[in-house]
Amino acid sequence: MINQSLLFALPLTMFGVILLLVYINGRKKEQFIKNYLQEKKSNQPKKESLLELLDTIVPSSIVMNEGEIQEKLINAGYYTFRYPHLYMPIKYIIVILGLIIISIANYNTMELMMLVSVLAIWVVISLIVPDAILDSRIKYYRSRVSRQLPFVIDLLAVCVQTGMTIEASLSYLAKEIRHFEPKISLLLERMNDRANVVGLEKALDEVYDHVPTTEMRSFVMTLKQSLQYGSSIYSTLTTLSADIRQVTMLTVEERIGKLAAKMSVPLILFIMMPIVILIAAPGVMRMMGSL
16 A cells, blocks of 8 residues: 555656746746846855756756757757747656556556656656757758758859859848758748848858858858958859868768778677587587586
């Protein structure tokens, strides 16, 4: 009877902990807004509050505000996602439902310590796996943009060669490549919108912060140099696209060269070791039989 009460009390305890973390996150945002609105006249060092201490201790997988979620979704290429505020509540609901279902289904067939371990594993998986998937999407999106960047650079060079300005070329490309490269089209549209507000140079810096790869850095620096000094950009863009393709091919060749060393591990484990055992086993068995 005691074990059953503990099993039912454990999900409620986890639910209370999650509600406490949500409350702490809300109080933290209120305190941040209050400190931002009220200017601090004294430069004396202040003591670290409990909420700030919890902010450094509690990982972002458990407590994450809407701005951080929106930034991660944008970095993953989801520019038009309208419900970032539902990300953390859905995670909490999945955790709570999983705890209740596991507790009800296994409270008679599993020992208490084993059940607590299973529940803890479920909590960790439910909180970490969505963030890990989102981080992998961010890496995939950045690598995809970097792979398609030479194609965009070639089209930009053709537009510039016809007499269009860089701003007009980027706006034209954002509309023309929408059907076969929607992600890059949204990226260019977002950059054009920001360029109308803060200027093209600042918008290019924001694009590099959004996709911090070597290829994007070279592209941004080339456009900024042309904007600052008014130099001819057609030959520079064509050379840049060729260099990016060459670097990509060298990276692929390097990965292919590493396959031989990686394939040696399963070769040793699953082929060579069984053959050695099959060859040595009869002799060992004869020696053991003669003893």
